[in-house]
Each structure stands twice: as C-alpha cells, then as structure tokens.
Amino acid sequence: MTLREALAGIPDPRGKNRQFPLPGLLALILVAFLCRVDSLRGVARFARANPHLLPHLGLRRPP
Template identity: 80%
Template sequence: MTLREALSQVPDPRAHNRRYPLWGLLALILLAFLSRVDSLRGVARFARAHPHLLPHLGLRKPPGHTALTELLHRLDPQALAQALAAVFPETEREGEKVLVADGKVLRGSGKGKSPQVRLVEVWALSLGRTLA
C-alpha cells in the first residue's frame, strides 16, 4: 500500500469546503518532520520554501499554520496510526508500549536573571494519557 492510499483512508474531519486534500496535508507534515522540522509553523515555512513538492502532494499552494493546526486538532489519531501502520508495519509490534515525549520552553522565561523554564510531557499512547 502506498502512503497516498493509506492517508486517503483517514476520515477527513473538516467541512466540505476544504481547500487542501487531507492526504496531501498529512504527507506534507510527515515529509517536513522527516526533514527535521519541529513545529507546525516550520511545516508551513517548509512548504513555502519547497514549492516544487506541492503538486506531488496534490496541493496548489502552501497551507498556512492555521490550516495545519486546525486539522491536527480535529483529526482522529487512531485512524492516522492505523494508516501509517499499513505503510510502515514494522512500527506496530504486539505488546510494546509507545511513549511520546514533547518539550516546550515557556515564552519569556530565561530573560534577565530569571532561569529558563522548560516543560516536558511523556504521553503513553496505549493508555491515552500523560504519565509525567
């Protein structure tokens, strides 16, 4: 199964007046993250910096940060995980726990003499909740 076929099977949570195909946006996000982009704003910049990739993803123009953010807030993560497991079956192993770590630095911290405040969250995918 190709990546396009798998991502096309993910249910689209957006309204019917959508501008970008879902599979194209998801493939763009995946491609940007594989290229070491670390934020959705970075994905939007990546799309603007590589316009030659857009037609291959079914996109006529680069999506903005808001379109990407709203999509991911509404998207069913289990459906996306199933689609990616169909393309990359070696990522799904029976009985393994998947932990996702995310870190942030609080805006404005670290200025002057105050220390920089860093937050780290560990999410257990199988449990669907934060561990630490």
C-alpha cells in the same frame, strides 16, 4: 500501497468548507517532520521553501 493511498483512507473530520485535501496536508506534515521541522509554522515555511514537492504530495499551493 503508496503513502498517498494510505493517507487517502483516513476520514476527514473537518467541515465541508476546506481548502486543502487532508491526504495532501498529512503527507506534507509527515515529510516536513522527517526533515526535522518541529512545528506547524515550520511546516508552512517548509512548504513555501519547497514548492516543487507540493504536486507530489497532492497539493497545488502551500497551505
């Protein structure tokens, strides 16, 4: 089982009006925290600084 498959099994509690897939967001947060990012604002900066990672995590653009 891959990380993407494992995260896809988590139910999404958000409403229907959502822009980003939950598994992609969770994968981004996990990778950013493993890279010592310590806040959600830092996760957004990490995503903008590393756009080459986003397709691998299931995202098309940074959140």
